[in-house]
Every structure is written in C-alpha cells, then in structure tokens.
Amino acid sequence: MNMNLMDYISLKRIIFLQSGTKRSVIDELVSISSVDGKVTNPAKLAEDLLKRESIVSTGIGFGVAIPHAKVPEINEFFITIGIHKNGVNWESLDNRPAQIIFLIAGPDNMQEKYLRLLAKLTLIIKNPERRKKLTACSTKEEVFNIFKGL
Secondary structure (H helix, E strand, O other), rough: OOOOHHEEEHHHEEOOOOOHHHHHHHHHHHHHHHHHHHOHHHHHHHHHHHHHHHHHHOOOOOOOOOOOEOOOOOOOOOEEEEEEEEEEEEOOOOOEEEEEEEEEEEEOOOHHHHHHHHHHHHHHHHHHHHHHHHHHHHOOOHHHHHOOOO
16 A cells, blocks of 8 residues: 555644754644644643653654654644754764654554554655755745655
C-alpha cells in the first residue's frame, strides 16, 4: 500500500520556529498542531513528546529531528512541519542543530501505519538537496509545495 504524505500534512501545520530550546520548540509545534482540532489535549501531547525525548533524542542528524508520540486521545496521524533557520540543539546523533523538525502524532494502536509514515518521511528527508530547499523556504506555501511535488 502506497502512503501519500500529503494525507498527513496541512498548510495550517507548517511553522517557522523562533524558540531557542528543544522544549520551547516542542511547545510551538504542539500549539500549531492544535489548530485543526486533531489535538484535544496539547499539554498531554507536549508531555508525551518530552518523555519520548528523554529516552533517546529524536534528532536523526543532518539537521533533522522527528519528535513523535502515539496517544489514545488522537484519532488520526498528522505531521506538523517546523523550520528553524538558525537551528536548535536537539542532542542529535551528529551533534548538529535541528533546522527541520517534523512532529508526528497519532493513535497508539496503529504501530504499522506509524512506522510506514516514519519510513516514508525519513526516505524523503535523506535527500540533501531537499533539506537545503526546505531550510531556504521563507513561506509556508514553499514548504508545502516541496512535499506536494513528491
């Protein structure tokens, strides 16, 4: 079954991040994730994301982090995209600051769908040109169109 990332991405859930810490970036991402009603308990989602981060950083390297959580209160998966021009310390595997941050959240009973979503996103972001294009974007529409074109 082919997975289309555009089913999980929304123009409303793209943000240019300003915060200087991982925790405050997570708060920014959770806040914008709540715009379309998918997140009913933002504080719980932020707590779950931070709990996950405390186990092992979701900074996968190459300036990318993929904080994620599976919570019963969320009915369907979504991806929120954050672009941080200066980068934020994410304790990434390669110690580089994260500039492209994808928050993935969804129900806790759909492990296979979650893993496929993560795999698809990772595959897309492995492309160095694409990462460069994403960090060069200055509007939500530009970010959205990069994914739309895939």
